[in-house]
Amino acid sequence: MVETFHNYINGEWVGGETFENRNPARISELAGLHVKGSPADVTRAATAAAAAFPEWSAMPAPARGNLLFKVADLLEARLEQLAADMTREEGKTLAESRGEVRRSINIFRYFAGEGSRMSGVLTPSERVRVHTFAFRKPLGVVGLVTPWNFPSAIPAWKLAPALIAGNTVILKPASAAPLSAWRIVEACHQAGIPKGVVNFIAGSGAALGEALVDVPELKAISFTGSCSVGHWLHERASRRRLRIQLEMGGKNPTIVLADADFNLAVENTVNAAFFSTGQKCTATSRVIVEDTIHDRFVEALVERTRNLRVGDGMKPGVEIGPAIDAAQLQTDLDYIHIAKQECGAPLCGGNRLAGGEYDQGYFVEPTVFAGVTSNMRLAQEEVFGPVLAVMRARDFEDALKIANEVPLGLAASIQTTNVSRVFDYLQKIDAGLVTVNLPSAGVEYQLPFGGTKDSSFGPKEQGPAALEFYTDYKTVYLKY
Ligand code: NAP
Numbered sequence: 001m002v003e004t005f006h007n008y009i010n011g012e013w014v015g016g017e018t019f020e021n022r023n024p025a026r027i028s029e030l031a032g033l034h035v036k037g038s039p040a041d042v043t044r045a046a047t048a049a050a051a052a053f054p055e056w057s058a059m060p061a062p063a064r065g066n067l068l069f070k071v072a073d074l075l076e077a078r079l080e081q082l083a084a085d086m087t088r089e090e091g092k093t094l095a096e097s098r099g100e101v102r103r104s105i106n107i108f109r110y111f112a113g114e115g116s117r118m119s120g121v122l123t124p125s126e127r128v129r130v131h132t133f134a135f136r137k138p139l140g141v142v143g144l145v146t147p148w149n150f151p152s153a154i155p156a157w158k159l160a161p162a163l164i165a166g167n168t169v170i171l172k173p174a175s176a177a178p179l180s181a182w183r184i185v186e187a188c189h190q191a192g193i194p195k196g197v198v199n200f201i202a203g204s205g206a207a208l209g210e211a212l213v214d215v216p217e218l219k220a221i222s223f224t225g226s227c228s229v230g231h232w233l234h235e236r237a238s239r240r241r242l243r244i245q246l247e248m249g250g251k252n253p254t255i256v257l258a259d260a261d262f263n264l265a266v267e268n269t270v271n272a273a274f275f276s277t278g279q280k281c282t283a284t285s286r287v288i289v290e291d292t293i294h295d296r297f298v299e300a301l302v303e304r305t306r307n308l309r310v311g312d313g314m315k316p317g318v319e320i321g322p323a324i325d326a327a328q329l330q331t332d333l334d335y336i337h338i339a340k341q342e343c344g345a346p347l348c349g350g351n352r353l354a355g356g357e358y359d360q361g362y363f364v365e366p367t368v369f370a371g372v373t374s375n376m377r378l379a380q381e382e383v384f385g386p387v388l389a390v391m392r393a394r395d396f397e398d399a400l401k402i403a404n405e406v407p408l409g410l411a412a413s414i415q416t417t418n419v420s421r422v423f424d425y426l427q428k429i430d431a432g433l434v435t436v437n438l439p440s441a442g443v444e445y446q447l448p449f450g451g452t453k454d455s456s457f458g459p460k461e462q463g464p465a466a467l468e469f470y471t472d473y474k475t476v477y478l479k480y
């Protein structure tokens, strides 16, 4: 029996024509049917969200926090089911899904607590008997548009700060994996968040995105996804001076220096490049290796990569799941084809996996190309799959130069034991999220998140920085 998941508008579940949410590891299996929202639904949701705003924003923020704590408790009570849902709809391993649901719970608790802080600015005035301060005000109705690769955590890290600040929202999840976001909205409903505060509309991004960015009640839009959609949204939103935040693609480097802890560097690179099938915005897609250890490193990297266990993420022991859908699989294979022409055969991988269970899903071999240089497309364009480019650097300075030779700047990693180089790298690398002796991927919710250059636009997400986007200051000068 396949379940149908309705949209949620003004506190009511709304049915209609549906679309399929398929399991990328077993294409014949449905993770559910979702109602296909329409531009008219966006209009209705915006009306409801605007109507709910005065009361929701007037509620004391700690009281809003209590509701968010309740959402976290509801998610926690069903963690195992939610993790299984996620693996079935997105394909990542069950362990990765559990970790992501846990992160969503933590995000809700973190921002629930923010309700009792909600810090503003308090400074002395220049004038006698004048009291000055600035406090935060919510914006109003905000639109949240999310991708499929973190189908729970990204909706959570937009919803929770938007709500605690007193905004009302319209959430548009990715069509390839809408269920994990739906589960959060279900928890918001069960927690007793008033009608109209949270609205959820699944369906085509092209149709709903246009309606959302144009709906008169909207005050802001937070988007995570591809550069092409982000740039389009930004152009459209700017026409009406909508506040907008964009988190987009990456072409993230890991620099490996000769003085690195060798085995740790191999492990961190493999983890960042291939876990979650390379479908993390912070995944490493270029490993830049210092010349003197290049060949030894590549040998160890390839051996470790060959041993990765690819399969259905529901199965114990599987480390790498499938590509999300047929289109992403084709993109992976297209870039493998391009890279073969640019730099010859890969050192490992390079094919769609076939035979047995592999025929039932979108599985591709973890793939490593060596001899990649910055002029190649594989070094410049985001694949969003398990395809790693190895690049050779003469020394640290050369590695840093190569690392920065891309238009994107989301995440970056360095593997080294030299503290001076660590600090040089921290100063000079063009990325918003930088790691040292850790994988490039794997962020925590209590710190600012976001990139630089063409990867991002607007204030950072998560941690205390998230409130900068979802609130405005009202500044007060008071003579007594
Ligand atoms: P996408 O195709 O850009 O889709 C993202 C969201 O935008 C989906 O909900 C999509 O709906 C919607 N959308 C599509 N066309 C739209 C339009 N014209 N107007 C408004 N919304 C529209 O991206 P994706 O394939 O889901 O995700 C992969 C990309 O996300 C990668 O580039 C990755 O790097 C990036 N990403 C970035 C971060 C970060 O924080 N920087 C995090 C995760 C992922 P449909 O699903 O219905 O098309």
Ligand code: MG
Binding pocket: 021, 022, 023, 024, 031, 088, 089, 090, 176, 177
């Ligand atoms: Mg799916």
